[in-house]
Amino acid sequence: EPLYIITPTYRRPEQIPELTRMSHTLMLVKNIHWLVIEDANVATKQVTRLLERTGLKFDHLTAPMPEKYKQKKGAKPRGVSNRNRGLQWIRANATDGIFYFADDDNTYDITLFDEIRKTKRVSMFPVGLCTKFGLSSPILKNGKFVGFYDGWIAGRKFPVDMAGFAVSVKFLLERPNATMPFKAGYEEDGFLKSLAPFEPRDIEFLAGNCTKVLAWHTQTKKNDPSAPLDMKLYGNTNLIKLKE
Ligand code: UGA
């Protein structure tokens, strides 16, 4: 069964390096279908070329953030239109398998994908380097779920990171209204709540009953987008062109 990886991405100097690293992880995993969705009106050529070079099965889609959120000051709902586009693609094209929301800047152990393949409905697992606690994870005591560990609970029913859960396609298809809200900080919680009927007791715990960290919420230092070389975007030495 295919494993659909839904990856939001957007144009910036770090885009090609991030996607290069992530693609090299996915190239080590069997039966992946990578849905790369850009927050842009037009797909970036260099991204398509990179995807073609990987030999991975992929679709390169676009889903710009609506203007009203783009213009908002403060926290924006990053990657939400992208992920909802991914869900729309799944509903239109997939019948079985599992999907996983994997941001382009995180770090993934390849064994995570073997774990995720065990998902029957909704699975969860730890994410390292996440929030001020350095870890976001369900807590199990003697194999029983007792709560969530996360540096930002904020009244959430499911205080988990985007990289900390996976969902079966069939489970999603049985829930035609499931969607991710444009609500900064509450994207994961909102999406998981939209999967109702779904309660914490229904969660399948992976990664050795949540004892292993197989995904990390790494973040890349921002680089100056006005750097003088086109390589700021393209990254690939084959594509570097000096500006006149
Ligand atoms: C935090 C959370 O830890 C993530 O679980 C959550 O996905 C994200 O916020 C969110 O707001 O949705 P953080 O590292 O702060 O993660 O967010 P980014 O990595 O900057 O962005 C999340 C994803 O959206 C990335 O794949 C990024 O490429 C994409 N993105 C970001 C866009 O498509 N457009 C943007 O304007 C910004």
Ligand code: MN
């Ligand atoms: Mn990130």
